[in-house]
Amino acid sequence: MPHTTAGLTINENADPDVARDILTGLARLVPVTGNHRHAEGNSDAHIKASLMGFSLRVPVIEGRLALGTWRGISFCEFDGARHRQVLVGITGGLSLPSSEPFRWGMRSQGGVGIREPPPHNGFSG
Amino acid sequence: MPHTTAGLTINENADPDVARDILTGLARLVPVTGNHRHAEGNSDAHIKASLMGFSLRVPVIEGRLALGTWRGISFCEFDGARHRQVLVGITGGLSLPSSEPFRWGMRSQGGVGIREPPPHNGFSG
């Protein structure tokens, strides 16, 4: 996505309040009238865009985006409305016998830093 | 990028104040003297690096990085100066007839959560 004041993310697409809460949360993190030097007055949009990022990767399984049950791709406009452009590419996973990526099921624990799956890992949503 | 206290992002490269504003914004978000337990005293750098991320993907169109008009790749040093290393790879997009990714033009609306392009979408920067 070749812009600097918009980003891309993935999140829940079922309840539109999730998108609103993300915008509210980002606005709280990066206020418009911060201690910014960039003269165009949209530094908050630049910062929010870098926080979200500018590209996404979604596996394709049996011809469909493997987004998960509740998820949608969100184009995050932080300085619009404007005409924007999104580049979409498809990359082959040649080293695998099929196009389906390996699914690794796990039971999460609260926190950051889990590296090993539990001994009896199942495939769950 | 095989480090834990530096990150990568893309943003405006025309006005250097944008980079300064991103650093200022991140420093405001993650103060150096927070409630950190990591003994090296650089937990802020670890957090900022995870917020920015450690890898980028930029489409290559006709042999050039399709960065966009004003954009540059930024190596974000949060705990330096140090000697750092960046790994660069090229991945082929074999499923497409040409190496050019599909361009999807849209007119953005403010907010997060736009999934569908407008009916008359054009290709704009």
Add this chain to the structure above:
Amino acid sequence: MPHTTAGLTINENADPDVARDILTGLARLVPVTGNHRHAEGNSDAHIKASLMGFSLRVPVIEGRLALGTWRGISFCEFDGARHRQVLVGITGGLSLPSSEPFRWGMRSQGGVGIREPPPHNGFSG
């Protein structure tokens, strides 16, 4: 990673305090009881997940993940414990004569926005 309240990041895996500090830092950034509208009460988890992101890319060099000396992949559970799923794929880098990505050594400077490597760049960790 097909979820909306968990993310993926990479960071230091040697000192577990780094992971704790990241969680503490994110909790400070996005409080649980913010001005959230999503009725499930876990908007903080959605926001944190989008800040970390949902996919990672790690180069494979000589059959091993090129993570770096101190790094580990972290599954970031922000609304658990739950059963979770991670999709893993392998993408070939066909345009290169070997599977090893190009290593670009540099000496960092503090700040964001470095585009050019220094003239005498070495390969350092």
